[in-house]
Amino acid sequence: TMADIWELAEKERDAQRGGDAEGQPAGADTEATILIVGSATSGKTTAINRFLEKSVDSIKSTMALEYRYGRKSRANDMGKDVVHLWELGGGTQATELIRTVVTDKTITNVSVVIAVDLSKPAALWDTLETLLAAVRARVDKVLADLGPDSPVPRSLRAAARGRYGADHRDTDLVDPIAIPVVILGTMYDGFRDLEPSERKVVCKAVRFLGHAAGAAVLFHSDADDALPAYAVGLCKSMFTRLGFGGGPPVNEIEFDSTKPLCIPAGGDSVRAIGQLDGLQVQEGTVRISGSSVLQLWREAYEKAIPPAAQAGAADGQPYPDEQHLEPAIDAMRRQKDDELEKYREKARRRARQLADRREQVTNAGVKPRKPAGSKSGGGARRGGRARRAAPASGAPEGDAAGAEAAPPR
Secondary structure, three states, X not given: OHHHHHHHHHHHHHHHHOOOOOXXXXXXXXXXXXXXXXXXXXXXXXXXXXXXXXXXXXXOOOOOEEEEEEEEEOHHHOOEEEEEEEEEOOOOOOHHHHHHHOOOOOOOOEEEEEEEEOOOHHHHHHHHHHHHHHHHHHHHHHHHHHOXXXXXXXXXXXXXXXXXOOOOOOOOOOOOOOOOEEEEEEOHHHHOOOOHHHHHHHHHHHHHHHHHHOOEEEEOOOOHHHOOHHHOOHHHHHHHHHHHOOOOOOOOOEOOOOOOOEEOOOOOOHHHHOOOOXXXXXXXXXXXXXXXXXXXXXXXXXXXXXXXXXXXXXXXXXXXXXXXXXHHHHHHHHHHHHHHHHHHHXXXXXXXXXXXXXXXXXXXXXXXXXXOOOOOOOOOOHHHOOOOOOOOOOOOOOOOOOOOOOOOO
């Protein structure tokens, strides 16, 4: 009958949608969250725009947190998949804003992409280590706040360790972050121009930090002609898998430092990575994510590639950029700066006046006494009255400055 046909059609639809047994509506929209952090001007916005198939022309630098989203409809009206994209600007200066995105509401569906500029190796270690630590601290804080009775922390940590596989030789040496993390090495076209020795050091460092944190590694360039055929499109594919599912974000494998790295989470090993020159850490004896080992690696890396000088924010602003001028705010800022400068000048004048008064009092207290019987010039007071000489006792004169005493009788 027609009713039976419709009933069969509904059952088939629910099976395709994957409706659960706890009363959740079958085919409900799914949501995922991706937080993109990393070096300033490292191509984060360009990578997002390419994923969303937006224009990559006239891109402005990101201020604080910027939000966008992507949406994909399933076939046969089976619901929609939505991915929330949060981009954090400012490099390592605004890591406190990570807590805005990684919360107890998003912890089960959030992932992080850390973009580092491969063409600037002097700043790479500090940027990557700082951002990995900030992400780890926030994730651990959220999981701790969920309490011991919540199954979420155990589930996420088990999934993170599961990416290494049960038989991985480094399982006891690593401490994976409990959510998916991808290290996206950008500007590969500039990275190719570095000396081979520098490229090798950078590749080892990125692999080591990624392996210790349970992160996948992917090298990328905005210029497709700078990439071999297998690497073209991998960045967009990575965002697609993080946002809409379909497997691990990085599933290609390439370890060769002369080619763009592609390493899935848990796909590397301490033995395969090797060590930097001058580094002596016995394999399998200590946790590679421990602070002492990280410090040894940092020192070896900075010996090979000296770190860049830390540049301060221009004009006291954390995100100086002429593309984001606000006339009203800038005018108020100038007014407040003028008021502050006037206050400082007034304070300086008061300080000078107080110093002058102290000097006058001090000078008056130590003024030398005149010997008895000494003579001064024969001037007179105003009005023609002569002034007597100071008494022999040497008491200080008490008249106006510049008046001269009359000669003694």
